[in-house]
Amino acid sequence: MVEWNKRHLLDVEELTKEEIQQVLDTAKSFKEVSSRDVKKVPALRGKTVVMLFFEPSTRTRTSFELAAKRLSADTINIAVSSSSMSKGETILDTARNVEAMNVDAIVVRHGSSGVPQILANNLKSSIINAGDGCRSHPTQALLDMFTIKEKLGKLEGIKVGIVGDIMHSRVARSNVVGLTKMGVEVTVCGPSTLIPFGIEKLGAKVCYSVEEVIKRSDVLMLLRIQKERQKENYFPSIREYAMEFGVNAERLKKGKKELLIMHPGPMNRGIEISSDVADGPQSLILEQVTNGVAVRMAVLYLALGAKE
Amino acid sequence: MVEWNKRHLLDVEELTKEEIQQVLDTAKSFKEVSSRDVKKVPALRGKTVVMLFFEPSTRTRTSFELAAKRLSADTINIAVSSSSMSKGETILDTARNVEAMNVDAIVVRHGSSGVPQILANNLKSSIINAGDGCRSHPTQALLDMFTIKEKLGKLEGIKVGIVGDIMHSRVARSNVVGLTKMGVEVTVCGPSTLIPFGIEKLGAKVCYSVEEVIKRSDVLMLLRIQKERQKENYFPSIREYAMEFGVNAERLKKGKKELLIMHPGPMNRGIEISSDVADGPQSLILEQVTNGVAVRMAVLYLALGAKE
Amino acid sequence: MVEWNKRHLLDVEELTKEEIQQVLDTAKSFKEVSSRDVKKVPALRGKTVVMLFFEPSTRTRTSFELAAKRLSADTINIAVSSSSMSKGETILDTARNVEAMNVDAIVVRHGSSGVPQILANNLKSSIINAGDGCRSHPTQALLDMFTIKEKLGKLEGIKVGIVGDIMHSRVARSNVVGLTKMGVEVTVCGPSTLIPFGIEKLGAKVCYSVEEVIKRSDVLMLLRIQKERQKENYFPSIREYAMEFGVNAERLKKGKKELLIMHPGPMNRGIEISSDVADGPQSLILEQVTNGVAVRMAVLYLALGAKE
Numbered sequence: 009m010v011e012w013n014k015r016h017l018l019d020v021e022e023l024t025k026e027e028i029q030q031v032l033d034t035a036k037s038f039k040e041v042s043s044r045d046v047k048k049v050p051a052l053r054g055k056t057v058v059m060l061f062f063e064p065s066t067r068t069r070t071s072f073e074l075a076a077k078r079l080s081a082d083t084i085n086i087a088v089s090s091s092s093m094s095k096g097e098t099i100l101d102t103a104r105n106v107e108a109m110n111v112d113a114i115v116v117r118h119g120s121s122g123v124p125q126i127l128a129n130n131l132k133s134s135i136i137n138a139g140d141g142c143r144s145h146p147t148q149a150l151l152d153m154f155t156i157k158e159k160l161g162k163l164e165g166i167k168v169g170i171v172g173d174i175m176h177s178r179v180a181r182s183n184v185v186g187l188t189k190m191g192v193e194v195t196v197c198g199p200s201t202l203i204p205f206g207i208e209k210l211g212a213k214v215c216y217s218v219e220e221v222i223k224r225s226d227v228l229m230l231l232r233i234q235k236e237r238q239k240e241n242y243f244p245s246i247r248e249y250a251m252e253f254g255v256n257a258e259r260l261k262k263g264k265k266e267l268l269i270m271h272p273g274p275m276n277r278g279i280e281i282s283s284d285v286a287d288g289p290q291s292l293i294l295e296q297v298t299n300g301v302a303v304r305m306a307v308l309y310l311a312l313g314a315k316e
Numbered sequence: 317m318v319e320w321n322k323r324h325l326l327d328v329e330e331l332t333k334e335e336i337q338q339v340l341d342t343a344k345s346f347k348e349v350s351s352r353d354v355k356k357v358p359a360l361r362g363k364t365v366v367m368l369f370f371e372p373s374t375r376t377r378t379s380f381e382l383a384a385k386r387l388s389a390d391t392i393n394i395a396v397s398s399s400s401m402s403k404g405e406t407i408l409d410t411a412r413n414v415e416a417m418n419v420d421a422i423v424v425r426h427g428s429s430g431v432p433q434i435l436a437n438n439l440k441s442s443i444i445n446a447g448d449g450c451r452s453h454p455t456q457a458l459l460d461m462f463t464i465k466e467k468l469g470k471l472e473g474i475k476v477g478i479v480g481d482i483m484h485s486r487v488a489r490s491n492v493v494g495l496t497k498m499g500v501e502v503t504v505c506g507p508s509t510l511i512p513f514g515i516e517k518l519g520a521k522v523c524y525s526v527e528e529v530i531k532r533s534d535v536l537m538l539l540r541i542q543k544e545r546q547k548e549n550y551f552p553s554i555r556e557y558a559m560e561f562g563v564n565a566e567r568l569k570k571g572k573k574e575l576l577i578m579h580p581g582p583m584n585r586g587i588e589i590s591s592d593v594a595d596g597p598q599s600l601i602l603e604q605v606t607n608g609v610a611v612r613m614a615v616l617y618l619a620l621g622a623k624e
Numbered sequence: 625m626v627e628w629n630k631r632h633l634l635d636v637e638e639l640t641k642e643e644i645q646q647v648l649d650t651a652k653s654f655k656e657v658s659s660r661d662v663k664k665v666p667a668l669r670g671k672t673v674v675m676l677f678f679e680p681s682t683r684t685r686t687s688f689e690l691a692a693k694r695l696s697a698d699t700i701n702i703a704v705s706s707s708s709m710s711k712g713e714t715i716l717d718t719a720r721n722v723e724a725m726n727v728d729a730i731v732v733r734h735g736s737s738g739v740p741q742i743l744a745n746n747l748k749s750s751i752i753n754a755g756d757g758c759r760s761h762p763t764q765a766l767l768d769m770f771t772i773k774e775k776l777g778k779l780e781g782i783k784v785g786i787v788g789d790i791m792h793s794r795v796a797r798s799n800v801v802g803l804t805k806m807g808v809e810v811t812v813c814g815p816s817t818l819i820p821f822g823i824e825k826l827g828a829k830v831c832y833s834v835e836e837v838i839k840r841s842d843v844l845m846l847l848r849i850q851k852e853r854q855k856e857n858y859f860p861s862i863r864e865y866a867m868e869f870g871v872n873a874e875r876l877k878k879g880k881k882e883l884l885i886m887h888p889g890p891m892n893r894g895i896e897i898s899s900d901v902a903d904g905p906q907s908l909i910l911e912q913v914t915n916g917v918a919v920r921m922a923v924l925y926l927a928l929g930a931k932e
Contacts (some may be wrong), residue, residue, distance in 0.1 A: 042418040046362030048390070054662030056690065066394055067413055074364065074417050077390040082664070082693040086682055096851070097890035105683055105889060108913035109690050110658040235404070273413060274405035297416035350726040354670030356698070374702055375721055382672065382725050385698045543712070581721060582713035605724035 172231025480539025788847025
């Protein structure tokens with residue numbers, strides 16, 4: 009194992025193939041911790057991890073908070089509402105204040121792309137990106153890779169289809185970048201209005217037929233359709249989206265019998281995914297959540313022990 | 317002591333007399349922990365307890381959170397506002413997600429009756445009901461029993477009056493069921509519009525005169541009057557409610573000198589209870605709060621050690 | 625060192641010069657803890673510290689929460705919104721309930737002056753004032769004294785200027801009282817509408833020219849200008865305030881080269897302070913934040929070990 013030398017985790021782009029592999033290996037050993045009777049190791053005792061969330065997210069915040077607690081770190085939750093930002097303090101001043109309390113890691117989520125990078129440029133604490141704008145959600149991509157590799161034994165040569173609002177999804181973008189780096193063949197699929205121009209440059213194929221993607225994939229990742237997009241006229245109606253791109257048991261028959269189904273949550277049952285698929289034997293959706301804690305333990309552990 | 321075999325606590329109905337007794341005995345030993353200088357035992361070290369509150373409740377959440385922390389468990393607070401539910405995720409998916417993070421107990425409060433039961437039917441984590449709709453609030457009933465027994469030495473044969481909005485009160489319902497099971501004679505009292513039809517079937521007597529109930533009781537439980545009920549025309553005005561059912565020192569003179577006063581809080585001073593009664597020598601109101609932590613420690617301890 | 629005998633910390637007024645000195649000495653040893661790799665000592669293990677905030681304040685709450693956690697105490701956050709107070713429970717009942725859960729310290733912030741005093745008069749828990757109305761913010765004054773003394777080696781004879789909305793600032797009031805007690809010469813400065821009548825009785829000089837104050841001071845404390853004050857016509861416009869009282873590098877040239885700059889945060893960059901000053905070599909602003917945790921550790925440690 010190489011020595012870890014990255015204090016921050018901002019994007020999967022900045023990680024080498026070997027570093028991604030090291031995160032996945034470290035997560036594997038931490039997954040075992042969460043299955044023990046006493047789910048706790050003293051690795052980060054006396055360290056402070058702050059969840060600085062400018063956007064609400066119960067599931068990601070909880071996953072990071074649990075990861076930090078199972079490593080015995082002290083945790084602090086800071087939910088910055090838009091109202092308190094209107095007091096006039098800059099994001100950077102807020103973060104510098106947090107850091108000045110001798111904080112070891114700041115897990116940050118923000119609605120604007122690039123905020124974690126700005127913090128990393130200016131602070132000495134570890135900055136862990138928990139999702140920024142439409143840009144990046146590296147721990148989601150890492151947990152998705154972990155889940156696929158755990159099930160299929162490898163990533164190299166696997167075919168993954170990502171279906172939904174590719175344009176506005178940081179999950180899609182981070183997965184395209186991360187998976188292709190690991191040798192996965194990624195195909196994105198969705199209404200043409202929701203496929204970003206130039207996505208092929210990131211290494212993804214594009215396909216506008218969900219049946220076609222189902223046929224050729226080993227793993228299908230379905231993305232949450234945000235109802236507000238419909239008001240922006242990206243697609244005619246939720247009902248039409250569901251009819252054309254929603255995945256149900258009938259549609260799955262066109263794919264391999266062992267096709268695996270993933271979804272980063274929260275799900276809109278009956279829209280992008282039917283209940284029989286979500287709860288069916290091919291679904292890895294809850295496994296993803298379980299693995300999320302292990303991957304975040306690995307990320308915190310590596311970043312806080314980084315030599316730079 | 318019998319071996320505890322209930323992973324969930326959904327209602328007092330499901331507990332036998334012996335099991336209630338065991339909760340009370342266990343709570344007694346934990347009450348001592350909270351009076352120590354170091355208020356902490358390692359019983360649940362490395363376990364994860366999540367407070368999943370779909371309805372805000374500072375006092376119940378705090379009591380459970382402290383109970384879990386004094387048992388050395390890791391705790392996570394999740395307050396689900398109605399706004400985030402409108403993202404479209406089902407309650408069950410939210411709970412399954414929480415469970416997938418290898419959580420040991422989910423303490424749930426919800427405005428709709430039956431939600432804890434639905435979670436218990438579908439999850440493997442311990443589900444602890446912290447109040448559901450107008451139906452059940454089992455830890456409140458258990459702490460009330462603990463408090464009465466601690467003061468009077470027994471429950472069998474004790475006469476308890478419950479005064480207020482019986483119809484909409486999960487506290488009243490759980491206490492009627494639990495207390496009668498332990499041999500207590502329970503009389504409910506309030507405006508006839510707020511006495512649910514058929515309450516006698518649960519074992520309670522009904523009385524429409526608060527003076528009458530005061531005269532015959534050893535313990536008087538006063539319930540919070542929710543001002544919004546008045547708009548629904550259950551009673552003519554808050555003032556009239558206070559005049560007819562409010563308990564003050566004058567009215568108490570009609571009862572036994574050692575009549576004990578209880579209230580689950582938060583109190584409306586001057587409405588269902590006067591300040592001289594709330595703060596008087598017969599009041600057990602703060603004792604109930606103290607006992608609440610001990611009873612919740614017992615419930616978490618037993619549920620998480622349950623053999624099934 | 626004298627034996628500490630104050631269970632509460634309500635105001636700097638109640639502290640003798642020796643007691644303030646003892647807080648600062650204790651904080652010094654705790655500052656070292658936060659710079660360690662393992663930032664944790666077992667001093668308050670098994671104690672419970674509740675942050676009871678009736679007014680939102682991320683930075684003060686976080687500072688106290690971290691202080692308590694680094695002393696190994698269990699912490700509970702209670703944010704009481706005005707909406708839940710409208711349920712009708714009194715502040716004192718809310719606090720009594722918290723105390724009844726065998727809580728050791730209640731850190732309280734409230735928009736009305738005097739609330740911490742009311743709680744201290746009625747409760748046995750340690751009450752620590754985290755800011756009440758326009759009256760008092762003792763831990764801010766203590767951390768400011770700590771910061772000045774750490775930099776300049778002493779407090780006696782130092783000249784401090786405080787610039788801004790003196791009238792509505794609990795930080796200004798607590799600092800005037802505390803600093804003058806320690807032999808500091810304090811001058812307050814701001815628009816005459818924002819200098820409270822009779823402030824000289826607390827020991828402060830008054831000066832209406834910021835240049836004059838800059839010239840004569842060793843330390844300059846700038847206060848946040850709250851934009852809502854402008855609507856109340858205390859000054860003509862934010863822009864005019866910035867022009868007349870805002871401190872920038874140009875204006876600083878009139879002062880000593882080693883003049884130190886402080887600000888309790890959050891800053892309005894470009895209003896009361898320019899970015900070159902806030903981020904310049906004379907600025908102690910982030911040092912204040914760091915020292916805040918150490919001072920709050922000292923306050924909790926002394927109060928919870930107090931013999932009375």
